[in-house]
Amino acid sequence: MPERMFSVAQSGWLAVCLWLLLGGSTLAAAFNPTPEALEKNRQANLKCLACHSEAALRQPPKVDLDLKKLRGLIVDPAAFAASSHARLACGKCHTEGYAEHPHAEDAKDMTSTCDDCHSKQARVIEAEFEQSVHADNLTEPMTCLTCHNPHRMQAAKNLKQPDLIVAQDNRVCLGCHDSDATFAQYAPEKKTRPLTDDAHAWLPNARMHWKSVRCVECHTPSNPNTQSHQILSKDKAVKDCVACHSRDSLLSARLYRHLAEEDQRKYGFINSAILGKPYVVGATRNPLLDGIVIALVVLTLVGMLAHGLVRYLAARLRRRKQHD
Template sequence: MKKTLYFSFLLLSLLLLTTGLLAATSKRVIGSLPSQDLSLKEWKQKASFNEYCMSCHKIDLSKTLKSGEKLNLKVNLNEIKQSVHGNFQCIVCHSDFSKTKHPLYRFKNKREYAANLSKQICQKCHTDATLRRNQVHYTISKTASCIECHGYHGVKPAKIGKNLPENQYCLTCHSKSITKKLENGEVLSVKVDGSHLLSSVHKDLKCTDCHKGYSKTEHPIKKIASLKEYRKQAIEICKQCHTKEVDQFNKSIHAKAFYQEKEKAPDCIRCHDYHKVARILPNNELKFNLCASCHGEEAKAYKDSIHFKALSESKPNAPNCSNCHKAHDVLPVSMAKLNDSCLSCHKDSKKAHNKWLYNPPFTLESFVDVHFKSASCSVCHAKGEKAVMLSLVDKAKKTGITVEDLSKALNWSVEEVKNKIDLNKDGLVQEKEFWQFLNTVKQKVKVELKGRLDLVNSNDAHKILSKKEAIKDCTVCHSSEAKFAGVLEINKEGDKTLKTLVDRKILNSVYAIPNVRDFYVLGLSRISVLDILFVLAVVCGIGFGLGHLSLRIITTPIRRKRREGK
């Protein structure tokens, strides 16, 4: 009996163990089945959609997108229950899924996934017609995905209190990573970092102070062709308040380059930033670094100057880039009147020069002006190869002729202009080539040449020497053997001047008289044929005397005979 009882207990235990194992195995296969009494098929039929989907999506599932981003597929059912969609079954939104269908989507990246989600899922119910009831909401729905503001499954009503302060109101949406698709397909981020605003000089401004036309009730949809177009519009926003600065900028080489859509061309934003609008600090070193971030070569040359030495010694009056080139109306070197920039700091320089640079019997400061007018300060005060710079000027308007003007007038391409000057392409324009070019130009445009003394490489002008090292010897310039190159410079719209090396001897030619009418440097640009004429005149003068004297000597016997009455 004991044996029978023992056997029965063993059998029962084995049965229980087997059942337990089976149950455990079933759980592993189908997840949380509602009842162990049902088969998988029966459960599948009877399970709600949420139960069915969640059987997998409660696990930490993820999908790797083409971009490498990971998309989390785990769903928190409680989140859904607490959301405005709390009563929804999964297929209400995910209608392309069912217990028998599970399509596979291949999104390139999360952006595409989010955009698709908004369009294919949310907008099935929240159609444009319903969204249009709120213009702002509608506009945002066209540029941002729903989940940016409303979340994924825990869909929240994103009602923004109209009584919020304006900036906070705007930032409710714009602090999110929302973007705008531009007409050419480029994507513009319209996200604004609130902390940037607060740290900017515009921290006390309201968003609508700049973004006119927008309000808590108005949010027009702007059509913007491209990112470049957007930046052009941004300048107009700045101009609303900073009219003077933008007008100055519009005259600059920077603006010309910008409106020609040249890469790296600066606009307001490039120097002052977007919403983190910064006033360029009065710190000279920071100012220098800002320009140096684009103008590396120039910065390098500047570091070789007495000016940089003063800057590195933190002298308060040490000049930085904008002291000479100005901040907004940065002009090409050939037009910038940089001597005036020098004089704006070196106020006593005229008097200082006048101590040794004067015209006896008087010591007029105007004689210093003669030199300041026709030579760049850097010729005497900086290291570098010197040159006579000749530039083409419209005879009537007295304004510089640009490469583009020539191209238009002569039907040459912009690139062709240089080749038309240096016909044999040997890198130096000879006298014949030069006058030939000028004659060709003069047939179409009334031009003359303007001259000045400067450095061949304008970048060398940054290498300002100390006062002691400056040139004081007049013959450095006033000699036909002076070491000066010749350069023909023609301005280019929004670009650095086109410089072509020319034989400086063109200035010693008679053709220089009518063509370079307002430029003459004693010795350097003397007209050589006059020297020959002077020698001829002296020879003729002496020859006349000697010839006449000789004839008088030869004819002495005739006169003697006549006097003697023979």
């Protein structure tokens, strides 16, 4: 018999796992470290970041470090501090072999994977992913890490603000769908990258849309409370303007889900107020119409100036006449 079955730290995690098994909601809710534990994590992480940061490249803490290699292994401390994993110790995922440098040969093999900790969520996500257009045929299979950087990722529900969520999530898809090199690395042999702008030519100003909505808004089924990982085939994508540009926009169940109800109405309402009017949707980015509007504005200005000038000259003339 071992003296003790579990260390204190292990039994803490065991408790978390049991709690989850017994129907707990999210990992975030179960993860409740004391302020002391958080400070301990922070101090421990500073030790790793003493080497794995830009600062270390400028001023190496040790003489014999392979700086060229280290340059590719940088973790941005500010991005990590803002990430969903900010409160974890590096060593929670990089479990063994990294305490000393040089690190152990097999240290990398002992890195925790997402489903080690997020098993409940990961089961659902993996099932969704199996139905995704990305599940089959790829030369290099996708993993969670293809889209999620554990040092940077911020959950949408923490970001809340739509523009920040959109920027983060679209970077993931466009990182591949806007890059021939990255796409080719994953794509089935001989498949060339479909141009994203051409595929969305039916959508007025698609690039502008991608600053306000995510790819997943149109390309995944709507799930209550979670983001589906099933990317649907292109014939099942949302193509209906009114799905978003209406009072009960699909965005309120998705992108705006994390906003307070009040703000949600504000976002949704602006869209429907401007775009509910058919002429705005119809006449978008129409150069002729833009030209006419600009011409009208210019004409109005010229008219006002001319009117003022005539009045000024008339007044001067009158004054001169009075002097004479």
